Amino acid sequence: MRESISGKYIDEDRQGEALVAVAENATAGKKLYLESYGCQMNFSDSEIVASIMNTQGFTTTQNPEEADAIFINTCAIRDNAELRVRNRLRQFIQIKKNKPELLVGILGCMAERLKTKLLEEEKLVDIVAGPDAYRDLPKLVATADSGQKAVNVFLSREETYADISPVRLDSNGISAFITIMRGCDNMCSFCVVPYTRGRERSRSVASIIQEAHDLFAKGYREVTLLGQNVDSYKFEEVGGEVINFAALLEKVAEVNPLMRVRFSTSHPKDITEEVMQVMCRHKNICDYIHLPVQSGNSRILELMNRTYTREWYLNRIKMIRDYIPHIGISADIITGFCTETEAEHEDTLSLMEEVKYDYAYMFMYSERPGTPAAKNLKDDVPEDVKYKRLQDIISLHRHHAFESNKKDVGKTFEVLVEGESKRDSSMLKGRSSQNKMIVFKADENIQKGDYVMVSITECTSGTLIGNMVKN
Numbered sequence: 001m002r003e004s005i006s007g008k009y010i011d012e013d014r015q016g017e018a019l020v021a022v023a024e025n026a027t028a029g030k031k032l033y034l035e036s037y038g039c040q041m042n043f044s045d046s047e048i049v050a051s052i053m054n055t056q057g058f059t060t061t062q063n064p065e066e067a068d069a070i071f072i073n074t075c076a077i078r079d080n081a082e083l084r085v086r087n088r089l090r091q092f093i094q095i096k097k098n099k100p101e102l103l104v105g106i107l108g109c110m111a112e113r114l115k116t117k118l119l120e121e122e123k124l125v126d127i128v129a130g131p132d133a134y135r136d137l138p139k140l141v142a143t144a145d146s147g148q149k150a151v152n153v154f155l156s157r158e159e160t161y162a163d164i165s166p167v168r169l170d171s172n173g174i175s176a177f178i179t180i181m182r183g184c185d186n187m188c189s190f191c192v193v194p195y196t197r198g199r200e201r202s203r204s205v206a207s208i209i210q211e212a213h214d215l216f217a218k219g220y221r222e223v224t225l226l227g228q229n230v231d232s233y234k235f236e237e238v239g240g241e242v243i244n245f246a247a248l249l250e251k252v253a254e255v256n257p258l259m260r261v262r263f264s265t266s267h268p269k270d271i272t273e274e275v276m277q278v279m280c281r282h283k284n285i286c287d288y289i290h291l292p293v294q295s296g297n298s299r300i301l302e303l304m305n306r307t308y309t310r311e312w313y314l315n316r317i318k319m320i321r322d323y324i325p326h327i328g329i330s331a332d333i334i335t336g337f338c339t340e341t342e343a344e345h346e347d348t349l350s351l352m353e354e355v356k357y358d359y360a361y362m363f364m365y366s367e368r369p370g371t372p373a374a375k376n377l378k379d380d381v382p383e384d385v386k387y388k389r390l391q392d393i394i395s396l397h398r399h400h401a402f403e404s405n406k407k408d409v410g411k412t413f414e415v416l417v418e419g420e421s422k423r424d425s426s427m428l429k430g431r432s433s434q435n436k437m438i439v440f441k442a443d444e445n446i447q448k449g450d451y452v453m454v455s456i457t458e459c460t461s462g463t464l465i466g467n468m469v470k471n
């Protein structure tokens with residue numbers, strides 16, 4: 001059973017398989033095989049891990065068989081994410097049987113959640129490192145090399161890895177992530193993230209701007225500012241000036257008008273008009289917002305501790321569309337949360353009818369041990385009902401996405417070229433500002449990183465298809 005049609009977790013090209021890291025500048029030395037699961041933040045963290053391991057002479061390999069160390073950067077957000085990791089670890093154990101000196105490490109949210117369990121009880125790994133412990137990896141590797149248990153799952157209130165220049169992995173050379181904050185203070189009742197990633201903290205403005213400049217100089221033309229809740233970004237400069245997310249966004253947009261800026265994730269309770277005003281002022285800030293709703297029913301939203309109602313959420317959508325009518329909007333939605341009735345599920349469908357999302361990442365509720373929902377509420381919606389409800393929202397969403405794409409036929413969009421289309425190498429692919437994937441025929445001199453105008457001639461529910469038009 002596929003849990004979601006999420007493009008965010010393992011995106012379009014990667015669905016069903018984990019991302020295997022390939023460093024840009026591999027040289028001889030020890031080999032690290034690094035596999036990542038979960039959210040964009042995890043993929044971004046893997047780039048920090050690759051950078052830290054580089055300083056120790058490790059370069060990445062795509063082949064686990066030739067690795068001296070295998071790291072798996074994990075997600076704990078739903079149970080099936082953890083099941084996949086366990087299966088993968090069992091496969092790595094087989095490699096280790098013929099190569100006892102091989103080190104296997106588990107990193108990220110599952111490491112943080114299970115702490116020493118996978119090392120001591122299940123003996124599946126040699127190294128355990130939580131999301132705030134990556135600076136310690138060289139020491140952990142040395143400890144494990146000497147045959148001792150290597151564990152660091154301390155959560156920090158300060159760590160932002162601000163000074164570490166990530167090694168860009170599996171990059172198209174055009175789009176990159178910049179982590180602007182870590183952790184989450186929101187305490188949605190279903191979510192394990194506040195326990196695996198700790199308290200919210202913001203990275204310094206200067207280090208973010210520097211990273212954006214460096215990326216532009218290397219040819220990147222799109223950055224996505226990442227945080228669990230970007231709207232609560234807050235950094236106090238030396239003089240005492242406090243920079244909020246709107247101010248940061250503006251500064252990043254000013255790095256270069258030719259660099260697109262995206263951000264994720266916004267929270268309905270925190271998104272401000274100031275952010276919308278900054279978006280309106282800068283053409284290079286993309287007209288796209290990811291605004292998770294989770295449920296369309298106010299009683300369920302309260303049980304989820306989302307701190308807004310259905311009406312509040314719809315009002316925020318109105319505010320966003322009042323500023324930018326043609327904006328692309330996506331959401332996360334959970335089906336079958338504790339005590340959800342059929343009528344409450346219908347409320348989610350009717351909210352979707354009102355908003356008509358361009359994208360949606362849809363999940364069945366998965367109880368996570370230790371969360372407020374697991375402690376206080378009964379996971380009482382049967383799996384088959386959760387699944388049926390998921391199918392309801394997936395098919396409604398597909399219908400909306402197709403309708404939204406059909407409306408774009410005949411229009412012209414500016415596209416940032418990402419490369420050749422996978423299915424047809426005579427076509428190029430790229431995205432519109434609204435984050436829609438566009439496949440198109442173009443002149444031969446057009447290259448990755450160029451901006452071109454594309455007129456849309458046809459579409460599927462997932463892709464717009466068209467031809468380049470001369471400016």
Ligand code: 5AD
Pocket residue numbers: 077078190191192292294332333334363364365366367368
């Ligand atoms: N079960 C299902 N989905 C979850 N999410 C977070 N926790 C859970 C859970 N326990 C989803 C939410 C969130 C996204 C990142 O993952 O929709 O926005």
Ligand code: SF4
Pocket residue numbers: 184185186187188191192193194228229267
């Ligand atoms: Fe989890 Fe809610 Fe924080 Fe998102 S905002 S990471 S869903 S607690």
